[in-house]
Amino acid sequence: MSSAEAVAVQEVTSKVTYRFNDGVEFEAISGEGDTLLDVARNNEVPIVHQCLTGSCASCICRVDTGDVSMDSDRVMSLLPSEAREGFRLTCTAYADTDCVVDLDYPSTFSEDHAASQSVITIEELEWVNHNTVRITAELDEDAEMENFEAGQYVQLKVPGTEEWRSYSMSSTVRDLPELTFYIRVLDDGVMSNYLRDRAAVGDTLEIDGPYGVFYLREEKVPQIMIAGGTGLAPMMSMIDTLRLSNFRRKPVILAFGCSFEKDLFAQDELELRGNWMRNLDVRTCVSRPEGDWDGLTMRAQYSITKDDITEDTIAYLCGPPAMNEAAREHLEELGVKGENIHVELFDTAHA
């Protein structure tokens, strides 16, 4: 941006209209250098947000009209395809003109799902494959967290450090005060090192949440879930939530993929859910099979075909960025509407 252009931008004040999916709208004036999130927060517009740095994607919106630019250096968690479709992260986005942005959750969402801080105590710690740990933990009895949506995440503070990491619950609100997580353990990383070297039943961890707008929409329509690796966790919460609400009469397809067979986990849990929900179709995929793997050999998203799609299908994607990107593209080609595809970032870079 040249200095002349920068001056021109700064002189502009734009009117921003925030439109929530319950029809509630807020209008506010964007001042100099304000992000859309700044504008919202200064004017008590109830936008969900968490990290403020463009990495958590909680503050996502979609531009309906007007020009909204993004600070592309800071946008780490938006897919290129999402950016092309008008999605922006409000914490790194600027209103270049008057604009209308849509928030795909009700205006009451952030109040109903206010984050709070507490501690959890690890009750069970189980290695479910060579590099994945399943943690079952109990929330402190004084905790304020009484509600979360299936698909949301919390932040956990790694014991002995000042570092926080984000993990989606695989359990449901019905299981509270118990929370369950599937965490991938990498060769290095503060949480990975903790889990591999020091974690033990009885440990307490600080917790902050719930966060995120990747959550199960209640619509009684066919559901497609595509999960890579521990991206399965939020899907398990969603599947159990659907099961508990007797969602039996529309199909639910879960495409779960890993690179190698040894990376798979929770197969017994998924098989049980397949028994319990006749409408649940679990497609377990391995993209680089070795030995005698006789299941689907492909990346998970490609197990979804044209026949699986209906006009009102809702899709949820949670996996590494490359999977999310390819899965979104694939689903849109098959005819799933862009606004019906919900994506959760899943980034192990700082595990």
Add this chain to the structure above:
Amino acid sequence: MAFDKKKARVANDKGTKKQYQPYMEAEWGFINHWYPAAFSDELPEGEVKGIQIAGVPIVLRRAKGTVHALLDQCLHRGVRFSAKPMCLNDETITCWYHGFTFNLDDGELSTIVAAPDDKLIGTTGIQKFAVEEVNGMIFVFVCEEDWDEEIPPLKNDLPIRFPENNDKFPHPLWPDTPSILDDGVIIRGMHRTGNANWRLACENGFDAGHLLIHRDNAIVQAKEWAVPLGIKPLDDQAIAIIEDEDGPQGFLNRYFTDSYEPILENPILDIKAYGQNPKYFRTSMFMPGVLMVENWPEEHVVQYEWYIPITDDTYEYWEVLVKKCNTEEEKKEFDYRFENLYKPMCLEGFNDCDLMARDAMQNFYADGTGWDDEQLADMDASVIVWRKCASNFNRGIAQPPRGVNGAKKGQSKDLAAAALGDWPGMDAYATGRKYDKS
């Protein structure tokens, strides 16, 4: 001496429990199933009766011969219609409090007694349930409000039938038993309320180890039935899973085959089964919780039982005997035996012991911990099979209800009822039976 319970060998370890999680979640029962609601003779023409199934209050009314079932909760202020029935014509039911009046055929609010111009009229209504009346029993399809599928046939929620299943499940030791759906059968029975969670009741009838409680029953002694102390499953053929896509779903205990061993004595305790007369029977259990005891209590007769959740700590215990009677004489004789022998000595005497046993389990399970702390043994194989079947085959888990009897514990009405015994109106609140001291 202290025992380490953790080291005990258990038939239902954590891995097993995981497999029937939906069953553990079904405190209030399963929904989207057919349940018996009343005997036909409990609902004569014009009569109104309130019941509650899986937390859903339901009012039955017979008008021009047809039985209708609607949600028994006025949408205005939530009172039960059945508490003080008011029917001003054959097409409607009127709420006795403020006169909201609903069509029997579709549940729509069709008028209000003293406000016939109210704007609400025609815009709202109450849930309506499908009803089937067969051979003297009234069944209701208890479903979620948003059920929008074709209603499965009643036969899918009743036990398998004979002779059509003779090849699959032969029974060389006794003749075919009839079904509720057979033409020309007579059904005699009773129902009453038990004070336990419905699942504890369900798990009693087919439980191969529980026969001990019937050892001293009068009918067993009088007829010198050789009822074993218990029946022990020996192999994986002992229990057959029944899983037809379009048919009854459940399981059958292959009693009196090589897969089950009757236990007739325990020398350590010097106890033996009494009785010289062989008593052949077989138990099986089907969704949504209906027991079949073939060849019981006499040949050509079958006993069915339901344990229908009313709340999460009460259930309606149904027992019926079904017999095909070809002549008036046969019918008369069976009626005599039912009234004078089987009702007092079997459905009451014998099965009273079951009722007591279920209620006796309630404290241990009431707060949920019993399901974790119980220690099942090999004799309980069929209990575990039932829990898995129920987890897989149910059409939905009833949600804990709001605003109905039993949803909130320890209310003043419960305490008053307990203290006074016959608090006026208690029946109407608690059971839907009408309060007719008008």
